[in-house]
Amino acid sequence: MNRKQLIEQIKIKKSFLCVGLDTDIELIPKFLLDFEDPVLEFNKRIIDATHDLCVAYKPNSAFYESRGIAGWKSLIDTSNYIPETCLGIIDAKRGDIGNTSTMYAKAFFDHASSGMSFDAITIAPYMGSDSVKPFLAFEDKWVILLALTSNEGGKDFQFIDTENGRLFENVIQKANSWAGNDRMMYVVGATRAEEFLNIRKFAPDHFLLVPGVGAQGGSLQEVCKYGLSESCGLLVNSSRSIIFASSGEDFAERAREEAKKLQSEMEILLEEIGF
Template identity: 70%
Template sequence: MKREQLIDQIRLKKSFLCIGLDTDIDKIPNSLLDTEDPVFEFNKKIIDATKDFCVSYKINTAFYESRGLAGWTSLIKTFEYLPKDCFSIADAKRGDIGNTSEMYAKAFFDPGSSGMSFDSVTVAPYMGADSVKPFLSFEDKWVILLALTSNQGSKDFQFLTSDGGGMLFESVLNTAKEWGSDENMMFVVGATRGEAFLTIRKHVPNHFLLVPGVGAQGGSLDDVCKFGMNQDCGLLVNSSRAIIYASSGEDFAEAARREAKKVQQEMAAWL
């Protein structure tokens, strides 16, 4: 998907909500457990119920890999079911030496090879340029690079002050933005870091940011919008557990729809 198409979708739906399909087979309603692929059936119902209110779906690959072949099957089926007007994210946190990142890129971007063709994949920055660039050679595909994450452990290294000036996450932004452009790179910035968005926007005023951490992790949508929004919106705000597990009962899809609609309405007020 091109940047312009994503912006059009945001304007059309008055939403910059991304819904995270972190689907845990131990948390889905009993009635689905008798179906051939309960995780896919759950995802399908969640997607049907929420697609009017979001512009993106993010599939957290860990939840699928953990179930081996059965999980990989659910992953591929879920990818195929994603609405084509939604920006699709393989949240895989990959990254390795060049010849290996080429293979990861094929896994998520080359349908002839893997059966999947997401719009984007999340990538970890530690191994540097040649671990990221192979993902950027695919047309209309995006790298979403980790910059400042939403978890407690982000404090271990991401805030270290480095000799380049600024903190490690700033070095990542400044170095990595040269590898691509705001047409094929985004950055992950956790919603739990409201104030840090000011710093982030000094370095990457135009890039889209993928923002996890609203919802179960406690980040504030208002802070994210106040400090992080730019003239093209520039935000995809993710919510996973707070939406897909809004109810643990048979009404999970309606509950997810209600929750997604609520977030969308808050977003509409900001746009």
């Protein structure tokens, strides 16, 4: 899904919601454990219940890897279930030297090689340009680079002062020279709403992937106040507060209700900026 198609979906659905599929098998409703692949079954029902309210799904790779082969199989089958009207983001936070990053790109972008073809992948910036560029070699795929993360430890290095602003600002400025806003997004945590204004100086119309709304305490209103751009420019992720809204048989309906609440808020926010 390219930038134009993504913006189109945002207009159609009046939503810039990303649903995080952090599917912890310990937390899904017990009755699903009778299915051959409980995690896949859970994800399919979540997707069926929410795909008209969101524009992206983001499985976090860790929750699948923790279960070994069974988990990897759930991830592959989930990736193939994400509908074409939604951006498929693998939250993998990879990054390695060039020839190795190419292998990671094949793992998540090249269906013939791995069985998966996500539209986008999250990447850690520490190893620099040649760890990122192999992902950009895949046409029409996105790199979503970690800039300012929502966790407490994000402060340890990301806020360090450098000659070109703080480290996360330096990362954005440098990465802007690797690809344009049609191939690159940045991760900016919702728990740092006051920083969005600042980040928009360096990335005025890039899409920002924003985790941390909901369970982590970030506010959608605050994020949008400073973060919305001309082309919307935000994908706001919510994971636990949607997918684990209920642990009963009604989990999918309850997930839909939670997604609907966020989508309704987003609709108003988009109207306010005349999008």
